[in-house]
Amino acid sequence: MDGRSEFHIPNSGSKRGGWITFPFIAGAFVGLTLASGGWQANLIVYLIQEFNVKSINAAQISNIVNGCINLFPVVGAIIADSFLGSFFVASISACISLLGIILLALTATLDSLRPQKCEHGSSFSFCTPPSKIQYTVLYTGLALACIGVGGTRFTLATMGANQYDKPKDQGIFFNWYFFAFYTASAISNTVIVYIEDNVSWRLGLGLSAITNFIGLAFLLLGNRFYTHDEPQGSPFTGLVQVIVATIRKRKVKLSSKIEDYYYGKDGSVTEIVTTPQKSFRFLNRAAFKTEGDVHESDGSIAKPWRICTIQQVEALKTLMRIFPLWSSSIFLGTPIGIQASLTVLQALLMDRHIGPHFQIPAGSILVLVLISTSISLTVIDRLLCPMWQKLTRSSPTPLQRIGVGHVLNILGMAVSALMEWKRLQVAQTHNLQDRPGFVVPMSALWLFPQLALVGIGEAFHFPGQVALYYQEFPKSLKTTSTAMISLIIAISFYLSTALIDLVRRVTGWLPDNLNGGRVDNVYWALVVVGVLNFGYYLLCSCMYKYQNVEKGEDDAIGEDAIGGS
Incomplete structure (x- = not known):
């Protein structure tokens, strides 16, 4: 990079910031992302296998955790802007995250902090439930880990961008930031999750704690080089x-x-x-x-x-004008949250072997979404956008990108319904409806198409939403504009939890043994909701008028x- 000539180690009279800070911020973010993915991706499996939590309840807990992780960045951004600044919020949050992961690692290490395991295939009614103290330690660890992850994820991005004066350098930083996020997430969702499933939970969660500590160390070691932002008030x-x-x-x-x-x-x-x-x-x-x-x-x-x-x-x-479009994205994220939790439960009841000796961890199945999103982002940027520009002589608008994401998300839910229908047919053929815990002789690779479609859809609607909010929000709310995405994801996970609970109360589609349920009907319901929401989005987008573009007589x-x- 041309910025190498600007690299220097600041002293008492030199300027802070610049590319000298990048290794420290990147090391901190990679370490903290590895740590969070190590426990978050495999949480459903951990709750079922180690804490005897029923499958749907485990999915509900996972959705709540994901909602908290995406809600706390908004709180962290407000605290950073109003009181402490990005560095202190990120540092404190990293310490809190470390404490939470240590507690989770202790639940995997000490037998007294988790219930006795159920025998394979036994009914949950004969399993020993966790005690109050075991639940207390577990939920305390999850709460601290959620607060820590939420307080660092977007705060580190803001802190990193603040180190550069030129928009070009800020753009390069964000490119590497997202690359680091997807890469670290993919590694944690595969390597650490594999260790948890095939070696021991103690080692896997211990590695998460170690990478969290390394990330915190990188963050603190670079303090003398950082440009610290002053709180400006919320x-x-x-x-x-x-x-x-x-x-x-x-x-x-x-x-x-x-x-x-x-x-x-x-x-x-x-x-x-x-x-x-x-x-x-x-x-x-x-x-x-x-x-x-x-x-x-x-x-x-x-x-x-x-x-x-x-x-x-x-x-x-501006917020009032954009609110209808923003609200349509909530029902775009809700099906994704439901699919993520149910897909892990489906994978637990399918053949995950690739060859005679390797088995895909159920918690790693969702890494395909990250991979397909990463590949699609490159294809869209290097191939589809230039082709679109040549054909129409204009770049695709944020609203058009979001619209394509809506369509692909609906297709992903439809494919999910078809795949689950096929899985249930195989389960019925082998009389597994009343045999909890038994694996259906059907490869988990059948789940890949639906996850790939959702990942491709995210490559369209996620950057589209970031571009729309950043472009349309007033200057005083530019930082808040990126946090709006996190808030959407948080609400979507909370809403997915409520919808799953509603389906359980009203229908018999989601029993503890999914082989005797009708998860395919849940997906078809999401298709219907997606189509209605897409119609609402089209109405909102047709009525919306871009504010921060060239204007005529309106100004x-x-x-x-x-x-x-």
Whole structure:
């Protein structure tokens, strides 16, 4: 890279940041990703085999854990922006993660921290359930590990990007960041999971703790080279202020004069870039100046919960405009969460041997999604996008990419239903409906097509969502825009947990012995939900108008842009 000439070891008077920080941040992220994948990918199997948890309950716990892991990054981003900064949040989170994994490793090491194993093929009613102390240690370890992973995953990305001044260098960093994420995830989901399944859980979880410690060491060793971001305050505070100010001024009549609105301490009509728009114009009241709102001496805000800038108002409007599109992505992620947990349960009841001596760990089956996504990202970037640009003379828009992801996700659920129908036919042929734990003589490789389709779909809709939110969110919310993806994934996993619980209560499709269930009907239901959600997405995307692109007369400053009520 050309940036080598900029490499230097800073001293007391030298500039911090730059590419000298990359080995430390990359080493930290790879170590922490290896650690999290080592326990997260195989959690369902661990709960079933070592804690005698029923299969569907184990899937539910896994969904909740995945939801927490993707919810905590939002909390971590807010804390980093508002109080501590990225480095301290990442460091503290890595320590918490290490404590959690150590507790999980202890449950695999000490016999007193887990129940006695069930005999193969026995009914769960004759298995010894975990005691309260065993559940307490297990759930405490999971909670700490979730908090730790959530606090480091996106915070390290922000911290890494902050080390570079040039957008080109930031782009190179993000490319390597995602490459490191997929590579480390694939290694942990295969190598560490294989060790857990075929050697011992103690060694596998012990390796997770060791890699977590190595990642933490890399992070701390690079401290003297980092550029530390200063907490700027949470942007959500400004959004809440807009709502409060609008309510407090709900009886105020709006003016058509732009001078009557507040643009900041040094704002003037000649410097105005953002003007009050007609859409959601009732929110313009939050920026309407009334007596006592602003100090006459310097133009600063006197009552922050009664007056806001137009920029804050337009930021909230942007969120309101994009919310329908954002909500459609929740029901795009929910089927993926359900499929992930059910696929592991299906793999446990299928022949996972490749040759006479090697057996694919059930927890590793999902690594195909990572592999297909990685390959598809390269094909899309190097082949499909250039072809599309030659044919249409324009690049595919974020909304078009997301739309393709919707279609591929629906196809993935349909293939999942067909594969499960075939698996159940084989199970019925061998009379395995009432024999829990017995493996159906059908290769687990039949699960690969559905996982590959979902992975290809993620290669379309995941970058599409990142591009859409980053492009459309106002400047003050650029960091929050990437966290919105994490929030979608978190809600999707929580919703998948609720839907599985609903299906269990209403139908008989998901018994503890899946050989006697109808998981194929669950997938067909997801196909129906996916089609309806795709129709909702098409409606939202057709009505949506890009905000941060070249605009015509909409940006004109005048009475028509403001409107009155």
